[in-house]
Amino acid sequence: MSDEARMDRRTLLRGLAGVGLGLGVGAGAGAGATVALRPGAADAAGTTAAGTGSGAPLSGARVEPLGAHQAGVTRPATPQQHCLLAVLDVDDADLAGAADAADAAVADLCDALGQAVGELLADAAGVLPDGPGDLTVTVGLGPRLVRAVDPTLPGAEDLPAFAGDTGIPAGATGGDVMLQLCGSDPGNLEPALEHVLATVPGLLPRWRQRGYRGPGEGFVVRSPLGFHDGIAVPRTEEEQAENVWIADGPLAGASVCVVRRLRLDTAAFRSEPAARQEEIVGRRRDGSPLSGGTIDDDVRLQAKAPDGEYLVPPRSHARAAHPSFTGSRLMLRRGYAFDNGTATDSGGEPVADTGLLFICFQADLRTFVATQHRLDEGDDLMRYVTPTASGTFLVLPGDRDGGGLGAPLRAGA
Numbered sequence: 260m261s262d263e264a265r266m267d268r269r270t271l272l273r274g275l276a277g278v279g280l281g282l283g284v285g286a287g288a289g290a291g292a293t294v295a296l297r298p299g300a301a302d303a304a305g306t307t308a309a310g311t312g313s314g315a316p317l318s319g320a321r322v323e324p325l326g327a328h329q330a331g332v333t334r335p336a337t338p339q340q341h342c343l344l345a346v347l348d349v350d351d352a353d354l355a356g357a358a359d360a361a362d363a364a365v366a367d368l369c370d371a372l373g374q375a376v377g378e379l380l381a382d383a384a385g386v387l388p389d390g391p392g393d394l395t396v397t398v399g400l401g402p403r404l405v406r407a408v409d410p411t412l413p414g415a416e417d418l419p420a421f422a423g424d425t426g427i428p429a430g431a432t433g434g435d436v437m438l439q440l441c442g443s444d445p446g447n448l449e450p451a452l453e454h455v456l457a458t459v460p461g462l463l464p465r466w467r468q469r470g471y472r473g474p475g476e477g478f479v480v481r482s483p484l485g486f487h488d489g490i491a492v493p494r495t496e497e498e499q500a501e502n503v504w505i506a507d508g509p510l511a512g513a514s515v516c517v518v519r520r521l522r523l524d525t526a527a528f529r530s531e532p533a534a535r536q537e538e539i540v541g542r543r544r545d546g547s548p549l550s551g552g553t554i555d556d557d558v559r560l561q562a563k564a565p566d567g568e569y570l571v572p573p574r575s576h577a578r579a580a581h582p583s584f585t586g587s588r589l590m591l592r593r594g595y596a597f598d599n600g601t602a603t604d605s606g607g608e609p610v611a612d613t614g615l616l617f618i619c620f621q622a623d624l625r626t627f628v629a630t631q632h633r634l635d636e637g638d639d640l641m642r643y644v645t646p647t648a649s650g651t652f653l654v655l656p657g658d659r660d661g662g663g664l665g666a667p668l669r670a671g672a
């Protein structure tokens with residue numbers, strides 16, 4: 260974005276400050292302006308064939324953006340192979356200046372984002388020459404904006420600092436808005452993001468990351484360490500209702516997302532013998548637990564070898580992350596590998612900046628926090644991990660009744 264364009268957005272922001280935060284109330288983006296939010300009739304699976312109008316090949320079946328939940332969390336059931344995750348800020352002065360109308364202003368921002376996404380997917384703006392394909396744009400709200408609405412809401416709490424987080428630059432921690440764009444066509448992601456940013460005034464770039472996944476069915480994919488990842492996750496609608504979605508209150512259907520960019524020392528991990536790699540993970544490379552069974556089985560934490568040793572080692576990742584130790588629920592892990600070339604480590608040495616853009620969704624932030632604390636205490640996998648970005652975002656419910664994405668945030672909703 261040029262300085263001039265940024266100025267334009269900020270001028271607009273300031274000019275609108277008198278009617279709230281000044282956010283997201285650009286042309287056609289007011290509350291209830293949801294006409295473009297439903298780009299096509301969906302079949303029972305929430306997808307429609309995407310007409311490109313150009314005869315170009317389809318890049319994935321269209322994903323209905325709304326419903327009880329936003330797309331991009333559990334839909335499509337097999338995550339698209341490409342991701343662009345952008346974390347954005349809202350100007351401090353605007354937030355402070357609108358304290359008494361903050362809930363309406365934040366809700367307006369969410370409406371505007373939902374509207375911009377709807378336009379994009381309807382391809383009203385003609386931004387994507389071959390159509391959106393299976394593009395999804397998931398909108399999340401950072402804790403500061405959630406607190407501005409109501410500090411008691413889920414999502415109002417910041418993520419605490421975990422072991423190793425001291426090295427994360429301030430500019431890659433927290434943030435006010437998350438846009439998670441996923442699609443089969445990697446060329447769609449950047450223009451889609453730019454369209455949303457050009458349509459909704461007042462959002463300033465904080466950090467962003469591109470990610471990719473190998474081919475696969477469902478949530479399971481090989482992680483950058485070469486092991487199947489995404490096995491023990493809530494898969495059925497019942498499991499997702501219990502673990503992923505907030506069940507009650509105005510935010511029913513929302514979810515709390517945690518994003519962690521985790522640089523991985525893959526060279527050091529791969530230099531370990533295969534058996535040691537499996538001990539570190541707690542599963543074999545074919546996905547089966549070290550306690551026996553197939554990839555579809557859970558790890559059996561109590562199973563022991565004849566010599567009395569646990570089959571799933573005490574410091575293995577699968578044991579340390581297991582919800583039975585934290586009393587928490589399951590999280591839906593839906594991460595992407597990343598490769599940013601080389602970077603410099605804390606000692607000034609060049610390192611490969613590759614790893615896992617860890618993205619998870621849960622009904623309660625505590626699920627992630629309690630799990631990460633356990634990993635910090637007793638997980639050998641964490642020796643290969645350096646966090647380089649971190650944040651949590653409330654993924655608002657989908658717009659079910661046309662009231663706008665921000666409707667659940669309006670007072671009395």
Ligand code: HEM
Nearest residue numbers: 482486487488489490491521558577580581582615630631
């Ligand atoms: C780069 C870092 C990481 C890698 C490469 C990684 C990889 C894996 C792998 C291969 C598995 C076993 C297969 C599966 O059940 O999906 C697994 C399980 C799991 N991971 Fe991670 N993971 C990482 C970080 C994390 C983090 C930061 C958390 C949360 C704080 C986490 C939470 C879990 C959970 C909850 C399980 C399932 C345990 C169970 O119930 O069996 N992982 N991970």
